[in-house]
Amino acid sequence: MTARVFDASLYRYGELEPSYWEATVERPSVARLGRDETAEVAIIGGGFTGLSCALHLARDHGIGSVVLDAGEPGWGASGRNGGLVCIPPAKASIPELVSRWGRDETARFYRWAIDGCELARTLPAAEGFDVRAQGDGNLEVADHPARLAGLIEHARHLAELTGVPVRTLDRAGFAAVGHGGTEQFGGVHLGVGFALHPLAYALGLLEAAVRRGVRVYGRSPVVAWERDRGGHRLVTADGAAVRARQVVVATNGWTPDGLHPGFDARVLPAISNILVTRPLTADELAAESWNTETGVVNARTLLFYYRLLPDRRLLFGARGDTTGSPDAAGRVQAWMHRRLGELFPSWAGVGVDYRWRGLVAMSRKLVPSIGTLADEPGVHYAFGFHAAGVAAAPMAGKTLADAIALGDAGDRIPAVLRGxxxxxxxxGLRRLALAGAYLWYGACDRLQELRNRTD
Ligand SMILES: Cc1cc2nc3c(=O)[nH]c(=O)nc-3n(C[C@H](O)[C@H](O)[C@H](O)COP(=O)(O)OP(=O)(O)OC[C@H]3O[C@@H](n4cnc5c(N)ncnc54)[C@H](O)[C@@H]3O)c2cc1C
Structure with a gap:
């Protein structure tokens, strides 16, 4: 029996999310697991992590696997995110990481995350699929003059640690390469990452994995995990099972309690929401000095993220509610629509053609976790991408594949990520903790808004 954190509407595995991404790709047909199968590795979760792990196991190490997803492959966050290929997948600052792990290991973690951005370019090129890349690097914008110093400091730390080129932009400079609006007081450009079509990335990984002999099944939720002849037997809802010597858990924000005791209460899922407007005209874009296809994140504590899509629609993302009910989602999406119009006044009330949501995964480590259970050496995991998994989750799948095939001789997985x-x-109080955190962060942001008005 498995337990969920949010309202049942977030776990309708049989339905595809009505996203812009689903509307702009063609999904291949993927079978359910209809009969018992055997594999060296069984992978639970067919998102970026699971599919990349399966592809790298097969392609680089000749190890076969079966991937099981409760929905269609890419049904989870991988097929419904904002598509910003960005770093870091962490909720801790560089100085915090350095004080905990030391400078060398922090640099190694960042190098790993930057490699994840590279992988999002090189893997599609090598495997012959198109992720519809847009933009160049990532922009971070100060929503208030007081926030610019923090952005510049973060950019400086990043440049010193990794050598990533960064550029500081005053308000006019930001408008020249980014946009205008009421919450634009300059910012920084980080010369790493880009933006892509996330579902095209997930389905490209799927196709490449299948081409290498990986067996991928959709609508096949694992509902029971049995020990069997020194290995594992994963039973799906229809009763068919996969028997494997090793298992990879790649369920991130959808990790259910009760699947395996090793993972219970390790993840704090949080909801993220996205709106996509109707196509904007060239005049409408000019009215907000919009000049970029690069993804933008603002510096609020409860941040907004946005980007212009190839057909000139604005994708606008923000945190979600803390219950997951459809009513609560409707209220958050209405609030986002209003806030979009406050940030970009000439677009107030603009038509919204797509709205959807999904789960990201936080953890008490504040960085992703990759490894193998100490007391069960055949069980591996990678999760906790802190809402920044487009680069990190496929990279985690690759890292885990290498560790499974070659052994984690102590240093294959960067220390910051290991364990x-x-x-x-x-x-049971995780949702309450999230509500408390949102109340606090929301109050900080509202205080800043009040200051904005009085300054
Ligand atoms: C709205 C939104 C916006 C985001 N925007 C960005 C962004 O712009 N940039 C960025 O870097 N990151 C972003 N993220 C985060 C990013 O999408 C994730 O970190 C990443 O996709 C995680 O990949 P994954 O494969 O680990 O997990 P997922 O893609 O969530 O896959 C987990 C899979 O596990 C399956 N599963 C769960 N339980 C079972 C079971 N019992 N049996 C079988 N299968 C099961 C689910 O069906 C699901 O498909 C966003 C996330 C969301 C939700």
Missing amino acids: LPPRFPVS
Whole structure:
């Protein structure tokens, strides 16, 4: 029996999310697991992590696997995110990471994350699929003059640690390469990453994995995990099972408690929402000095992220509610629509053609977790991308594939990433903890808004 954190509407595995991404790709047909199968590795979760792990196991190490997803492949966050290929997949600052892990290991973690951005370019090129790349690097914008110093400091730390080129932009400079609007007080350009079509990335990984002999099944949720002749037997909802010597857990924000005790209460899922407007005209874009296809993140504590899509629609993302009910989602999406118009006044009330949501995964480690259970050496995992998994999750799948095939001789997985996060002390209170954090961060942002008006 498995337990979920949010309202049942977030776990309708049989339905595809009504996203812009689903509307702009053709999905291949993928079978359910209809009969028992055997594999060296069984992978639970067919998102970026699971599909990349399967592809790299097969392509680089000749190890066969079966991937099981509760929905269609890419059904989870991988097929519904903002498509910003960005770093870091962490909720801790560079100085915080350095004080915990030391400078060398922090640099190694960042290099790994930057390699994830590179992988999002090189893997599609090598495997012959198109992720519809846009933009150049990533922009971070100060929503208030007081926030610019923090952005510049972060950019400086990043440049010193990694050598990534960064550029500081005043308000006019930001408008020249980015956009205008009421919450643009300059910012920084980070010369790493870009933007892509996330579902095209996930389905490209799927196709490449299948071409290498990986067996991928959709609508096949694992509902029971049995030990069997020294290995594992994963039973799906229809009763068919996969028997494997090793298992990879790649379920991230959808990791259910009760699947395996090793993972209970390790993840704090949080909802993220996206709106996509109707196509904007060239005049409408000019009215907000919009000049970029590069992804933008603003510096609010509860941030907004946005980008212009190839057909000139604006994708606008923000955090979600803390219950997951359809009513609560409707209220958050209405709030986002209003806020979009406040940030970009000439687009107030603009038509919205797509709205959807999904789950990201936080953890008490504040960085992703990759590794193998200490007391069960055939069980591996990679999760906790802190809402920045477009670069990191496929990279985690690759890293895990290498570790499974070659062994983690202590250093294949960067130390910052290695090992499980601590559990949340009272699993059932995770939603409440999230609500408390949002209240606090929301109050900080509102205080800043008040200051904006009085300054
Ligand atoms: C709205 C939104 C916007 C985002 N924007 C960005 C962004 O712009 N940039 C960025 O870097 N990151 C972003 N992210 C985060 C990013 O999408 C994730 O970090 C990444 O996709 C995680 O990949 P994954 O494969 O680990 O997990 P997922 O893609 O979530 O895959 C997990 C899979 O596990 C399956 N599963 C769960 N339980 C079972 C079971 N019992 N049996 C079988 N299968 C199961 C689910 O069906 C799901 O498909 C965003 C996320 C969301 C939700």
